[in-house]
Amino acid sequence: xNVLWLVLFWAMQVIASLLFKYGSTSPARWLxxxxxxxxxxxxxxxxxxxxxxxxxxNVAWGLGLGGGFLFAQIALALVFRSRxxxxxxxxxxxITGGMVLLTMGGAGH
Amino acid sequence: xxxxxxxxxxxxxASASVFFKYGSTSDARWLxCFIxxxxxxxxxxxFLMLLYxxxxxxxxxxxxxGGGFLVAQIALAVVFHSQxxxxxxxxxxxITAGMFFLSMGGNVAxxxxxxxxxxxxxxxxxxxxxxxxxxxx
Numbered sequence: 001x002n003v004l005w006l007v008l009f010w011a012m013q014v015i016a017s018l019l020f021k022y023g024s025t026s027p028a029r030w031l032x033x034x035x036x037x038x039x040x041x042x043x044x045x046x047x048x049x050x051x052x053x054x055x056x057x058n059v060a061w062g063l064g065l066g067g068g069f070l071f072a073q074i075a076l077a078l079v080f081r082s083r084x085x086x087x088x089x090x091x092x093x094x095i096t097g098g099m100v101l102l103t104m105g106g107a108g109h
Numbered sequence: 110x111x112x113x114x115x116x117x118x119x120x121x122x123a124s125a126s127v128f129f130k131y132g133s134t135s136d137a138r139w140l141x142c143f144i145x146x147x148x149x150x151x152x153x154x155x156f157l158m159l160l161y162x163x164x165x166x167x168x169x170x171x172x173x174x175g176g177g178f179l180v181a182q183i184a185l186a187v188v189f190h191s192q193x194x195x196x197x198x199x200x201x202x203x204i205t206a207g208m209f210f211l212s213m214g215g216n217v218a219x220x221x222x223x224x225x226x227x228x229x230x231x232x233x234x235x236x237x238x239x240x241x242x243x244x245x246x
Contacts, residue, residue, distance in 0.1 A: 017170065020154055024161035034158060038151045069174055076166040084167055087210050092167065094207030095175040098200040102182055105196025 002055060005047040006063060012044035013068035014075045021076055044068075062103035070096045111164060114156040115172060121153035122177035123184040130185055153177075171211045179204045 016037040023033025051060040073092050076082065084092075125146040132142025160169040179201060186193060193201070 020158050021161045021166045024158045030158065034154060038154060041154075042147065042151065065178075069170075073167055073170060076170060080166050082165050082167050084165070087213075088168070091207040091210030091212075092171055094203045094210060095171055096207075098203030098205075098207060099175070099178055101200030101203060102178070102193075102197050103200075105194050105200055 002051055005050040006067065009044050009047040009051075009064050010067050010071045012040045012047070014072050016040040016044070017072035018075055018079055021080060058104050058106055062100045065103060066096050066100040069099060111160055114159045115176065118153050118156040118160070118173050119176050119180040121149050121156070123181045125150035125153065126181035127184055127188055130189060168211055172208055175204050175208050175211075179208075 019033045019037035019040065023029045023031075023037065048060060048064050051064065070092070077084070128142045128146035128149065132138045132140075132146065157169065157173045160173060182201070185191060
Protein backbone atom coordinates (compact mmCIF):
# COMPACT_ATOMS: atom_id res chain seq x y z
CA UNK A 1 0.00 0.00 0.00
CA ASN A 2 2.91 2.36 0.65
CA VAL A 3 3.52 2.89 -3.05
CA LEU A 4 -0.14 3.85 -3.48
CA TRP A 5 0.01 6.43 -0.65
CA LEU A 6 3.23 7.83 -2.08
CA VAL A 7 1.79 8.11 -5.60
CA LEU A 8 -1.38 9.75 -4.24
CA PHE A 9 0.72 12.25 -2.26
CA TRP A 10 2.81 13.11 -5.31
CA ALA A 11 -0.32 13.43 -7.47
CA MET A 12 -1.95 15.83 -5.02
CA GLN A 13 1.25 17.87 -4.73
CA VAL A 14 1.40 18.11 -8.51
CA ILE A 15 -2.25 19.22 -8.73
CA ALA A 16 -1.68 21.84 -6.01
CA SER A 17 1.37 23.24 -7.83
CA LEU A 18 -0.47 23.40 -11.14
CA LEU A 19 -3.41 25.17 -9.50
CA PHE A 20 -1.11 27.76 -7.91
CA LYS A 21 0.55 28.53 -11.24
CA TYR A 22 -2.81 28.49 -13.06
CA GLY A 23 -4.21 30.96 -10.53
CA SER A 24 -1.38 33.37 -11.24
CA THR A 25 -2.39 33.69 -14.89
CA SER A 26 -5.50 35.81 -14.30
CA PRO A 27 -7.03 37.83 -11.44
CA ALA A 28 -10.32 35.89 -11.77
CA ARG A 29 -8.55 32.57 -11.18
CA TRP A 30 -6.34 33.86 -8.37
CA LEU A 31 -8.46 33.22 -5.27
CA UNK A 32 -10.21 29.98 -6.36
CA UNK A 33 -6.87 28.47 -7.37
CA UNK A 34 -5.20 29.67 -4.17
CA UNK A 35 -7.91 28.01 -2.06
CA UNK A 36 -8.14 24.89 -4.23
CA UNK A 37 -4.38 24.41 -4.30
CA UNK A 38 -4.12 24.77 -0.55
CA UNK A 39 -6.94 22.25 -0.06
CA UNK A 40 -5.06 19.71 -2.18
CA UNK A 41 -1.75 20.53 -0.49
CA UNK A 42 -3.06 20.29 3.06
CA UNK A 43 -5.11 17.13 2.33
CA UNK A 44 -2.08 15.43 0.77
CA UNK A 45 -0.44 15.34 4.21
CA UNK A 46 -2.98 12.64 5.09
CA UNK A 47 -1.14 10.22 2.81
CA UNK A 48 2.25 11.08 4.32
CA UNK A 49 0.74 10.26 7.70
CA UNK A 50 -0.38 6.92 6.27
CA UNK A 51 3.23 6.30 5.19
CA UNK A 52 4.48 7.23 8.66
CA UNK A 53 2.48 4.32 10.10
CA UNK A 54 4.66 1.72 8.42
CA UNK A 55 7.78 3.52 7.20
CA UNK A 56 10.66 5.33 8.81
CA UNK A 57 9.48 8.96 9.08
CA ASN A 58 12.66 10.42 7.57
CA VAL A 59 12.57 8.06 4.61
CA ALA A 60 8.85 8.71 4.10
CA TRP A 61 9.27 12.49 4.21
CA GLY A 62 12.41 12.38 2.06
CA LEU A 63 10.67 10.36 -0.64
CA GLY A 64 7.49 12.40 -0.38
CA LEU A 65 9.17 15.80 -0.47
CA GLY A 66 11.84 14.99 -3.06
CA GLY A 67 9.45 13.13 -5.36
CA GLY A 68 6.69 15.70 -4.95
CA PHE A 69 9.08 18.53 -5.84
CA LEU A 70 10.48 16.71 -8.87
CA PHE A 71 7.10 15.62 -10.28
CA ALA A 72 5.61 19.07 -9.69
CA GLN A 73 8.53 20.58 -11.62
CA ILE A 74 8.04 18.15 -14.50
CA ALA A 75 4.28 18.84 -14.55
CA LEU A 76 4.83 22.62 -14.54
CA ALA A 77 7.34 22.33 -17.38
CA LEU A 78 4.97 20.15 -19.46
CA VAL A 79 1.70 21.99 -18.83
CA PHE A 80 3.06 25.53 -19.03
CA ARG A 81 5.70 24.64 -21.64
CA SER A 82 8.51 26.34 -19.81
CA ARG A 83 11.97 26.04 -21.25
CA UNK A 84 15.02 25.71 -19.07
CA UNK A 85 18.69 25.42 -19.91
CA UNK A 86 20.68 22.25 -19.26
CA UNK A 87 22.31 23.95 -16.27
CA UNK A 88 18.93 24.87 -14.81
CA UNK A 89 17.70 21.27 -15.10
CA UNK A 90 20.88 20.30 -13.27
CA UNK A 91 19.94 22.82 -10.59
CA UNK A 92 16.52 21.21 -10.14
CA UNK A 93 18.10 17.77 -9.78
CA UNK A 94 20.60 19.17 -7.24
CA ILE A 95 17.79 20.75 -5.19
CA THR A 96 15.82 17.49 -5.22
CA GLY A 97 18.91 15.50 -4.21
CA GLY A 98 19.69 18.02 -1.48
CA MET A 99 16.16 17.79 -0.07
CA VAL A 100 16.36 13.99 0.05
CA LEU A 101 19.85 14.06 1.62
CA LEU A 102 18.88 16.63 4.22
CA THR A 103 15.73 14.73 5.17
CA MET A 104 17.09 11.19 5.11
CA GLY A 105 20.71 11.84 6.04
CA GLY A 106 20.08 12.52 9.70
CA ALA A 107 21.96 10.61 12.31
CA GLY A 108 18.76 10.36 14.29
CA HIS A 109 15.91 12.61 15.31
CA UNK B 110 9.88 43.04 -6.22
CA UNK B 111 10.53 39.34 -6.86
CA UNK B 112 13.34 39.24 -4.33
CA UNK B 113 11.02 40.72 -1.70
CA UNK B 114 8.29 38.12 -2.41
CA UNK B 115 10.91 35.38 -2.26
CA UNK B 116 12.27 36.61 1.10
CA UNK B 117 8.75 36.89 2.56
CA UNK B 118 7.91 33.38 1.28
CA UNK B 119 11.08 31.91 2.81
CA UNK B 120 10.50 33.71 6.11
CA UNK B 121 6.91 32.46 6.34
CA UNK B 122 7.96 28.90 5.47
CA ALA B 123 10.64 28.97 8.16
CA SER B 124 8.19 30.47 10.69
CA ALA B 125 5.62 27.76 9.94
CA SER B 126 8.24 25.04 10.44
CA VAL B 127 9.37 26.52 13.75
CA PHE B 128 5.69 26.74 14.85
CA PHE B 129 5.12 23.05 14.02
CA LYS B 130 8.21 21.96 15.93
CA TYR B 131 7.41 24.26 18.86
CA GLY B 132 3.88 22.84 19.01
CA SER B 133 5.26 19.35 19.32
CA THR B 134 7.09 20.22 22.56
CA SER B 135 3.98 20.32 24.78
CA ASP B 136 0.33 19.29 24.68
CA ALA B 137 -0.85 22.82 25.48
CA ARG B 138 1.02 24.24 22.48
CA TRP B 139 -0.05 21.51 20.04
CA LEU B 140 -3.31 22.93 18.65
CA UNK B 141 -2.42 26.66 18.63
CA CYS B 142 0.87 25.94 16.88
CA PHE B 143 -0.75 23.52 14.44
CA ILE B 144 -3.32 26.17 13.48
CA UNK B 145 -0.80 29.04 13.48
CA UNK B 146 1.74 27.11 11.41
CA UNK B 147 -0.87 26.10 8.86
CA UNK B 148 -2.21 29.64 8.53
CA UNK B 149 1.30 31.00 7.94
CA UNK B 150 2.25 28.12 5.63
CA UNK B 151 -0.89 28.32 3.50
CA UNK B 152 -0.76 32.11 3.32
CA UNK B 153 2.86 32.02 2.16
CA UNK B 154 1.66 30.48 -1.12
CA UNK B 155 0.21 33.89 -1.96
CA PHE B 156 3.75 35.17 -2.43
CA LEU B 157 4.76 32.14 -4.48
CA MET B 158 1.84 32.93 -6.78
CA LEU B 159 3.09 36.52 -7.08
CA LEU B 160 6.42 35.07 -8.24
CA TYR B 161 4.62 32.86 -10.77
CA UNK B 162 3.14 35.98 -12.34
CA UNK B 163 6.46 37.23 -13.61
CA UNK B 164 8.90 34.32 -13.42
CA UNK B 165 9.31 31.01 -15.17
CA UNK B 166 7.24 28.57 -13.03
CA UNK B 167 10.08 26.06 -12.68
CA UNK B 168 12.53 28.71 -11.55
CA UNK B 169 9.99 30.27 -9.17
CA UNK B 170 9.10 26.94 -7.60
CA UNK B 171 12.72 25.81 -7.47
CA UNK B 172 13.88 28.98 -5.73
CA UNK B 173 10.78 29.14 -3.52
CA UNK B 174 10.61 25.52 -2.39
CA GLY B 175 14.38 24.94 -2.35
CA GLY B 176 15.11 28.16 -0.48
CA GLY B 177 12.13 27.75 1.83
CA PHE B 178 13.25 24.25 2.74
CA LEU B 179 16.84 25.42 3.24
CA VAL B 180 15.92 28.40 5.44
CA ALA B 181 13.44 26.29 7.44
CA GLN B 182 16.11 23.65 8.12
CA ILE B 183 18.61 26.28 9.22
CA ALA B 184 16.00 27.96 11.44
CA LEU B 185 15.10 24.63 13.07
CA ALA B 186 18.77 23.81 13.63
CA VAL B 187 19.45 27.24 15.20
CA VAL B 188 16.29 27.56 17.30
CA PHE B 189 16.19 23.97 18.55
CA HIS B 190 19.96 23.39 18.61
CA SER B 191 19.78 20.29 16.44
CA GLN B 192 22.98 18.89 15.00
CA UNK B 193 23.27 18.02 11.36
CA UNK B 194 25.15 15.02 10.02
CA UNK B 195 27.83 15.15 7.33
CA UNK B 196 25.29 13.94 4.76
CA UNK B 197 22.84 16.67 5.76
CA UNK B 198 25.48 19.36 5.29
CA UNK B 199 25.99 17.85 1.85
CA UNK B 200 22.26 18.27 1.29
CA UNK B 201 22.42 21.95 2.29
CA UNK B 202 25.28 22.44 -0.16
CA UNK B 203 23.42 20.64 -2.96
CA ILE B 204 20.30 22.79 -2.49
CA THR B 205 22.35 25.99 -2.44
CA ALA B 206 24.24 24.95 -5.59
CA GLY B 207 20.98 23.91 -7.25
CA MET B 208 19.39 27.29 -6.51
CA PHE B 209 22.46 29.04 -7.90
CA PHE B 210 22.35 27.02 -11.14
CA LEU B 211 18.61 27.54 -11.43
CA SER B 212 18.80 31.30 -11.09
CA MET B 213 22.03 31.87 -13.01
CA GLY B 214 22.05 28.92 -15.38
CA GLY B 215 20.03 30.28 -18.22
CA ASN B 216 18.37 33.19 -19.77
CA VAL B 217 15.56 31.20 -21.32
CA ALA B 218 12.77 31.95 -18.94
CA UNK B 219 9.72 32.00 -21.05
CA UNK B 220 6.60 30.06 -20.62
CA UNK B 221 3.71 29.62 -22.92
CA UNK B 222 0.52 27.65 -22.76
CA UNK B 223 -2.38 27.80 -20.34
CA UNK B 224 -2.55 31.43 -19.52
CA UNK B 225 -4.57 34.51 -20.11
CA UNK B 226 -1.74 36.13 -21.95
CA UNK B 227 -2.90 36.46 -25.51
CA UNK B 228 -1.06 37.70 -28.51
CA UNK B 229 -1.81 41.40 -28.28
CA UNK B 230 -3.33 43.05 -31.25
CA UNK B 231 -1.83 46.29 -32.41
CA UNK B 232 -3.18 49.12 -30.33
CA UNK B 233 -5.00 46.87 -27.88
CA UNK B 234 -3.97 45.86 -24.41
CA UNK B 235 -3.23 42.34 -23.23
CA UNK B 236 -3.34 41.33 -19.60
CA UNK B 237 0.18 40.92 -18.38
CA UNK B 238 -0.36 39.53 -14.94
CA UNK B 239 0.05 42.76 -13.09
CA UNK B 240 -3.39 44.15 -13.75
CA UNK B 241 -2.01 46.66 -16.21
CA UNK B 242 -2.40 46.24 -19.88
CA UNK B 243 0.44 46.16 -22.30
CA UNK B 244 -0.41 48.38 -25.23
CA UNK B 245 1.55 47.92 -28.39
CA UNK B 246 2.33 51.07 -30.34
